Amino acid sequence: MSLAFSELAFVMVLFFTIALLYASVGFGGGSSYLALLTLFLSSFFVIRSTALVCNLFVVGGSCFLFYKNGLLDVKRFMPFIVTSIPMAFLGASFRLGEHVFFILLGSSLICAAIALTIQTLRLGKRLGPKKYPRGLPYALGLAIGFLSGLVGIGGGIFLAPVLNQLKWDTPKTIAALASFFILVNSISGISGLWFSGTFELLWPESIGLLVSVVLGGQLGIRLGIKKISGNGIRLITAALVFFVGVRVLLNNGLELRIIT
Numbered sequence: 001m002s003l004a005f006s007e008l009a010f011v012m013v014l015f016f017t018i019a020l021l022y023a024s025v026g027f028g029g030g031s032s033y034l035a036l037l038t039l040f041l042s043s044f045f046v047i048r049s050t051a052l053v054c055n056l057f058v059v060g061g062s063c064f065l066f067y068k069n070g071l072l073d074v075k076r077f078m079p080f081i082v083t084s085i086p087m088a089f090l091g092a093s094f095r096l097g098e099h100v101f102f103i104l105l106g107s108s109l110i111c112a113a114i115a116l117t118i119q120t121l122r123l124g125k126r127l128g129p130k131k132y133p134r135g136l137p138y139a140l141g142l143a144i145g146f147l148s149g150l151v152g153i154g155g156g157i158f159l160a161p162v163l164n165q166l167k168w169d170t171p172k173t174i175a176a177l178a179s180f181f182i183l184v185n186s187i188s189g190i191s192g193l194w195f196s197g198t199f200e201l202l203w204p205e206s207i208g209l210l211v212s213v214v215l216g217g218q219l220g221i222r223l224g225i226k227k228i229s230g231n232g233i234r235l236i237t238a239a240l241v242f243f244v245g246v247r248v249l250l251n252n253g254l255e256l257r258i259i260t
Contacts, residue, residue, distance in 0.1 A: 003205050007040055012212040018240075019058050019216030024224035025234050026062065026160060026175025028055035028182045029213065030153030031109050035244040038251075044098050045200040048152040049193055050209065053201065055154050056186040057210050058217035059179045065221050066176040077177050079137035081184050084145025084155065088185040091149020092192025099254075105151040106249025108158065113242035115161035120234040132166055144181075149189050154182025157241065175224065 003011065014036055015029075022029035033051040041047050066072040096104070140159060148155025156178030163174045193199035 016216035019213040020220035023217040023220030026178040030055040071176040084141035087145035088149035088188035092189040109245030116238040119164035156182040
């Protein structure tokens with residue numbers, strides 16, 4: 001199983017674009033990598049592993065720049081992380097059937113897109129950070145970590161809309177947390193795949209894909225940090241995530257060949 005040169009070049013361009021868009025709002029792009037790879041690859045394990053590794057490389061660079069700009073407070077983020085890491089590992093260790101996996105992925109992405117759209121439209125009405133129960137970060141880390149491990153993405157796309165809705169902090173701080181959350185959960189998820197014997201990459205094609213997402217991610221995060229408002233990019237990202245979710249649910253989960 002391999003990609004023809006023309007296919008690889010086309011996928012690299014798309015991966016670059018996806019990484020640019022997602023990184024600009026603190027995400028890694030794993031959901032769209034998954035959906036795109038299903039068009040070209042047949043191995044379920046290769047698709048899942050590749051998406052997680054690309055996620056890891058994108059948010060790794062994002063976290064570095066967030067840290068340099070004083071937005072990444074590891075100590076404050078830790079309550080979300082301590083429960084998400086083991087749960088992401090556990091979720092990734094589950095051997096889900098392909099149809100169950102894609103139904104879960106598609107449904108969760110549709111919900112995430114709707115939530116991202118709602119919280120983006122409400123950002124202009126923010127009155128500042130609000131207090132929240134001390135146990136909330138641990139609970140969110142546990143639930144979203146497990147879900148992210150199951151569906152093979154970092155989970156930031158699920159966490160960020162919730163925190164923006166709760167007015168947990170400024171949008172840029174939440175974006176920094178989302179990137180860090182994706183980073184640690186991607187590492188944990190890859191470890192879970194490795195432990196379960198389902199971690200597989202396609203060589204040398206993966207190298208080209210990684211170069212594309214690193215370049216796109218670095219450009220995207222720099223644009224995101226400098227922008228005063230990323231609402232337009234968030235809405236574009238939400239629309240992309242919604243389309244990806246519907247396509248994955250219908251084509252791969254329910255096998256209804258409606259969206260091409």
